[in-house]
Amino acid sequence: MQFSKSLRAHFVLSALVALPFASAVHVIFGGTRPVVTTRLDPIVSPGTLGTHEHSVAGGNGFRNTYSYDALTSESTCTSMIIPQDHSNYWTPSMYHQDATNGSLSLMPTSFNIYYLVRGTETGDVVVAPPNGLVMLAGNPNRRVYNASNFPDQAVSFVCLDYNNDHTGDPAWAERPTFFEHQCPDGMRAQVFFPSCWDGQNLDSTDHTSHMAYPVENYNDGHCPPTHPVHIISIFYEMLVSVDQYDYHGDGTWVLSNGDTTGLGFHGDFAMGWTDPGLITSLINDCPNAAGNVGDCPALAAVMDSDAANACRFIGQIVDEPIGDSAPLNTLPGCNPIWEGTGPKPTCPAGTPTPSMIDTQEPLLAGWTNVGCIAEATNARALTSATYTDAVGMTLNTCAAFCGSKGFSYAGIEWSQECYCGNSLSNGATTNTVPAEQCSNACAGNQYMTCGGPQRLTLLFNGNPGAPAPASSSAASSAQPTVKPTSAAPTSAAPTSVKPTSAVPSSVAESSTLPTAHTLVPTSVSVSTAAASSAPAASASASSAPVSPGPNSEWVSNGCIQDSGSARALTGYSTTSNQMTVAMCQSVCDSKGFIYAGLEYGQECYCGNVISGTRVDINADQQCYMTCSDGNKCGGTWAISLFLKTASGSAPTTAPVNVAAPAPTSSPAPVSGSVPSGWTSFGCVRDASSRALNGYSFTSNSMTTALCISTCATKGFTKAGVEFGQECYCGNDFQTNDGQGMIIPDNNCYMHTPNGDNGGGTWSLAVYQTTAVTKRSPKAKHFGRNVAHNHF
Incomplete structure (x- = not known):
């Protein structure tokens, strides 16, 4: 949407009025991730589906109805770094529209949430929001900008350019609509909430009338007599990495309600602080707080970023694809693309109404969740059986696998690894560690937790039953009926968006509507012998060259001991339940390595030297496991080692830690894909x-x-x-x-x-x-x- 120069100048000047109060007490809860993205809105659409998708931060008890008591009591954690803040903060999600086929991809986002002590200089007494307060800022149906209207001024966009290459250019100034050019470091969508309450109503029919902006400015000043209670000011910045997607003009960026202008951006707030006294302390006792939460002693004393990162949503979501895993043909709900200033397009006939589904799967009968425990040191806590599934692992698939083999304990680690046993080994105990140390989301359900780095989510069943026949599927009895696809980060990774250059073309250009919430594990690697080390986190062997049998250029070089703390071969690794000796040799050869080692019947390791001290062990007793081709492929912490020679003849002595010829592609840790310079x-x-x-x-x-x-x-x-x-x-x-x-x-x-x-x-x-x-x-x-x- 085009704006005249005079209107742009008016907008910028009106926004600058509050600059003298830059030193006001405030804290910024920066980098807050959404706890869920789904089509619910308990304020505007209570008890039913929302009209459009929202990205929601805060308490994990968010649902399609709101009450202060329910939100504060049902939330078990929050994505806010203050554990006592179970409030919910939400905005419409933002999509990228493909220029070629019109498909829509959800752009992941994060929030900076500000609490600002504004208005005290006017004589107003600033207080915490009352329990039960809800409010809305902005208007999803707005199609024009009124420069003299505080509610309109309260919504704006900032184009991030850390080089400051466009300082003073009005086309790059903060503005009320989407920009007409790319933003090199992303874009902020901003909304400032009214801070004056009528003192009586916690909500109103239009969800705005019980609140008002101050008399002087939308973001500062004293409250009018109709709304005399001055609550702490709340302001959201929604950060979207639009820079990681191509820009092609109007219609590149789309709000979840279909709006391509940005005029319909808005925010919702639902009060959920279990200890509002913390807000009072910020107002009265933190004069030095200038953004940093740590500068307010009351907040610093309870701040817990690990717990925020580990928090998983526990409620229901709408059972529909949202564009996080594959592009959509249409936006969720009845939201056709809405361009210009005209009325919203009508919804096509026959638009389906999806149901609600649970994000949390109840554990299989007989199983209980012991909690998060520490993995054993330099070995495994559960050593009787293991399998990995990078696509479908959940607590129940692991429990079903272990139970089918008669084991009482099931442990899930690193999102995708399952370990079984009847007792804990190698010094591990059932003593639990803080739950936030198990921070990895399950590969098959991002709303449930499956261990973490050197941490197991431990399950127990005192009567798992007799072992199932050998042909039983690892997870056949544990297929959950749904696989939620609503977006939630799987780890404490930095807030960002996957660059389009990293998206497979088959996904980026897809115009097929993805199936909602289907879980069928497609890549399962299983072993029932004593567990070895963690399955390699490298590329699947499905892309590796495969030879029909052992390569004549490779010779056996013995059976050697491996270690979880210091691998014998560190150049490259991969794992496959179809592993063969020839496959491993071919993989290592293609990477330029002279050693190929097979372990645990399915793991392949490559290198040019043997790290540490070579320890030869009994091949018959310890390299006893077989690969899918029937050849011996190591054992538990034991490697069947092969060496590539020019003639294929065995060396007279086994080389130990000798310098090797440079591989055709650089050995670890230097990748073969390091650009020049x-x-x-x-x-x-x-x-x-x-x-x-x-x-x-x-x-x-x-x-x-x-x-x-x-x-x-x-x-x-x-x-x-x-x-x-x-x-x-x-x-x-x-x-x-x-x-x-x-x-x-x-x-x-x-x-x-x-x-x-x-x-x-x-x-x-x-x-x-x-x-x-x-x-x-x-x-x-x-x-x-x-x-x-x-x-």
Whole structure:
């Protein structure tokens, strides 16, 4: 939508009125992730489906009806870093519309939620919101901008440009509609709530009349006599990484109600603080709070970011695809694309009405959830059977697998790994650790928790029954009826959007409506012998070259001992329930390695040297397991080792830790896809405050090249890959929490989906360039590098 120069100037000037009060007491709950994305709105559409999709932060007890008592008592956690804040904060979700086929992809988002003490300079007494208060700011049906109207001024957009290349350009100034150009570092959609309450009604028919903006400005001043109670000001910034998607003009960005202008952006708030006294303390006792939550002692004492990151939604969602896993043909609900200033298009006849479904699956009969326990040290807690499923793992699929084999304990780790046993081994106990340490979402249900790094979600059944026949499916009796697809981050990964360059074309260009909530595990790897180490987190062997039998260029090099703390072969790894000796040899050969090692009947490891001290063990007794082709393939912490020789003849002595010829593709930790001009820096310790804090994103298709190219494009000289799917950029290491230190390479043991070095848990595989950066180091600060007109 085009605006005249005079109207744009009026909007900017009106927004700048409050600048003198920039020092007002406030805190920012930055980087808050949605706890759920679904088509519910308990304020506007109580008891039924909402009209459009919402991204919802806060208490995990959100549902289609609201009461203060229900929200505060039923929420077991919150995505806010203050555990006592069970409030819900929501806005319409935002989609990217494909220029070619019109398909719509949900753009993941995060929130900065501000609590500001405004109005005290006028003599007003600022108080906490009353229990039970709900309110709405903005209007989803608005089609024009009234520059003299406070409710209209309270909604705005900021185009993020950390280079400040467009300072003073009115086309880039904060504005009331979507921008007419790409935003190089993302976009903020903003809404400022009214802060004056009538003192009597917790809601009103239009959900706005019981509230009012101050007399002087929408974001500051004293309250009118009709609404005399001045509550603390609440302001949302919804951060959307639009920069990771192509921009093609009007219609590129679409709100979930179909609006392509941004005029219909709005926000909802439902009070849910279990201890409103914390807000009172912020108002009265935190004079130095200038954004940082830690500067308010009362809030700092209870702040818990780990619990916020581990919080999972527990309620019901609408059973419909929302565009997070595959593009949609139409928006959820009755929301045709709505362009221009005219009335909203009508909904086509026959639009289906989906049902509600539970996100939490009740455990199978007889099973109980013991809680989160620590994995054993240097070995496994449960050693009798194991399987991995990167697509469909849930608590019940693991319980069914272990129960079918007669085991009483089932443990789920790293989202996709299942371990079984009748007792805990290697020093592990049933003593639980804080629940937030099991922070990984299940691969088959993102709303349930399946362990974490070196942590197991432990299940117990005192009478699991007799072992099932050998032909039983690992999860045949545990197929949940639904697989919720509403968006919720699976880890404490940085807020971001998967770059379009990392999206497979078959998904990015799809025009087929995805099936809602179907769960059929498609990639299950099973073993019933004593469990080995964690299944490799690298690329599936399905893409590896396969030979019909052992390659004549490879010779057996014995059976050697492996270790979970320091792998014998660290160059590359993969796992497959169809593993063969020839497959492993071919994989290692294609990667340029001279050693190929098979372990646990399904795991393949590659390298050019044997790390640490080689320990030869009895092949008959310890390398006893077989691959799918019947050949011996290692055992529990035991590797059947093969060495590639030019002639195929065995060497006279077994080489131990000798320097090897350079592989055709670089060995770990240097990936073969490192772009020219960049080199490996090594493995670097990370922390929650981040060693590289200039820019970050996550991608299920992460590669070293993707991370480096993104960081290079943004002007940074260092790029780091962590946890197999996270990318961090910067120019200098931050060291305030002990991060930024070089650590042994075996800490960077994970792989990206294509086999590149993917770092590890709190470990970055770092690459650097000596090229001159185009900008000075600056942290992302949750999208607040751009000057804020609301101050």
